[in-house]
Amino acid sequence: MGVTGQADWLDTEALLAAARAEGGEVTDRQLELWRYKRLMPRPVRAEGQGRWLYPPGADRRLVRLVALRSSIRSLELIRVVLWLDGFAVEIDEVREALATAVRRLAEAVAPADEESPVDALAAALAATRGRAPLSNGGMNREARTRAYALLIAAAFGDPGARREDEPLLARLLGESRSAASVIATGDGAALPLPRPAELPATVEGASDAELELARRVVRAMTLWWPLMVSLAGRERQEGSGLSALARDTFEELPAELLPLLAAGVLGALRSEPEAPDPTPVAPPPRGEVRRAILEAGVTVVARHGFDGLTYRAVAQQAGTTHGAVGYHFRTREKLIHEVALEARRLAVAGTSIVPDDADLDSFAGDLAQSAIEDLDAHLFQYELSLQARRRPELAREMQSLYEGYYDLTRQALEKVGLVDPDEDLVRFAFAAIDGLVIRQIVDDDPEATEAALAELRRMLAALGAGDGR
């Protein structure tokens, strides 16, 4: 039927020829490097031949890559642009690139030793980037600095601008009067954007689905913005202000700023407009918030899968704020790690895998009960086990999780009288327990689970456990 026929696949030569046809000379070595950097897909070897074949579409990607390479130096930036273009890119690397870009900005806006960091950045902007195109606005540097400071504050969700600032902003923004109005009259509560210090964690905590959403928004903005500018420019005379700047420099400006734009969009997507007012209502003791967040993480993953594990979802489930989650767990990785430990703690606490006494009947007692009562904790771990195949950082969590379970199983076997059980027996016993929990999750038939468990205990007795010793 030719379901995945290799007809559309391209060998190296065809690929390089495609680039050449578009005016880009690519060497084998360069292709190799891009492949190594995961900017190009991995080829497969053609059946029965020595040729390497690239998946369909690799030619378009290479042509785009050549074009980007001529104007952008950073490979990470190129990766982000490829991602925005809709090419398949390792999403974790995009998340990292966005976080790095935004961390630099956050550090610039909020250096620890600066009295007024926003003012400092605004002054720098007013002194450099704004000069040529904005000089028409007839603003002195002081006014420009003040206007930039308002812009920056607005981007970080600070309703610093007041209505009387509107004329000032309108002059800076040129024709974008409506934007000036939004900034000057905007209510910070309508879209509480993350503060500079929170933004990196916001980006790192973004789920794959949220990143995809941000990608589409940024894509739409980059496509629509020039059109908007053109439409506006046609109606008005040679403008001053940012729209003129945008028209003139859009082609070279965005690439380096795209990660920031994407991060800003992510911040907006993940903000909580409905969040309670900022008046502190006797915050619960620190330890309790942390525990609540961890338990919420287990529940969120169990119900919505790993992609659902966002700071926002966890905050909502825990009844706390986005900021609190970011405060307790600076990175998504850290959150996952701690939540995994919590899931295991819950699951192990619920199941007395290791019996209190040498009584064989209590071996893995309460198993069915635990599978019912700690369902979320079990589901979390199974979700983790499947995800671990795709994500190396989760594989480590999974490894240590299972090592812990093997240990417990070994202790349990010893407790019921099987001295020094070998690894095979430990494997089998834990696999049986694991499989019974899975079945209990699917069937929800605790009696059947208990009956099967009794068979396991009978086997262990036949092997010498319990009264036999």
Place this chain on the structure above:
Amino acid sequence: MADRSDKAGNGSEAPGRLALLDAAARVVARKGLDGVSYRSVAEEAGTTAGLVFYHFGSRESLILEAAARAGRRALANALPVGDGEDLDTFLNDLSASAERDLDDHLFQYEMAFNSRRRPEVAERMAELYAFYSEETERALRSVGLTEVTPALAHLVFAAIDGLVLQQVVFDEPSRTDGGVRALRAALRALADDPLL
């Protein structure tokens, strides 16, 4: 729904139901359950989304049927097929089949772990697991065990399921073999124990 499947088998040029089910299984393996759509399955099978819809009517029933097919296939490869087998070779091929049918197994686990989110999925998965238990019971008899209760089959399949999951996650076939050896030893001890 029945007339739809009948038409599919009529030897037309378009891919039949089974080819679409296999295409769906491949999509799940690559993109997970969320990746399954009429369009993605049609692309994988080299046909149109309309045809996929025609055969299955809903995304849900497509996934459920594909899961059942993948599960039966994986199980058939893991359990002994007929006579001439005994307890010494019982599940000898488990680690090899776990490796070969990795995608089918992953599909099963995805469905099992997702079953709590959707009652109709849970129902179908429970049926599938009941089938696995029956097949395991039959296999246990075929290797010469006489006292085979449903509870024992339930347990043995759970052990198989757990061992395969560990292999799927950690990719250590030799440990699966070790677990299988311990399972055989336990079954033998059970069969030999006069008191039990």
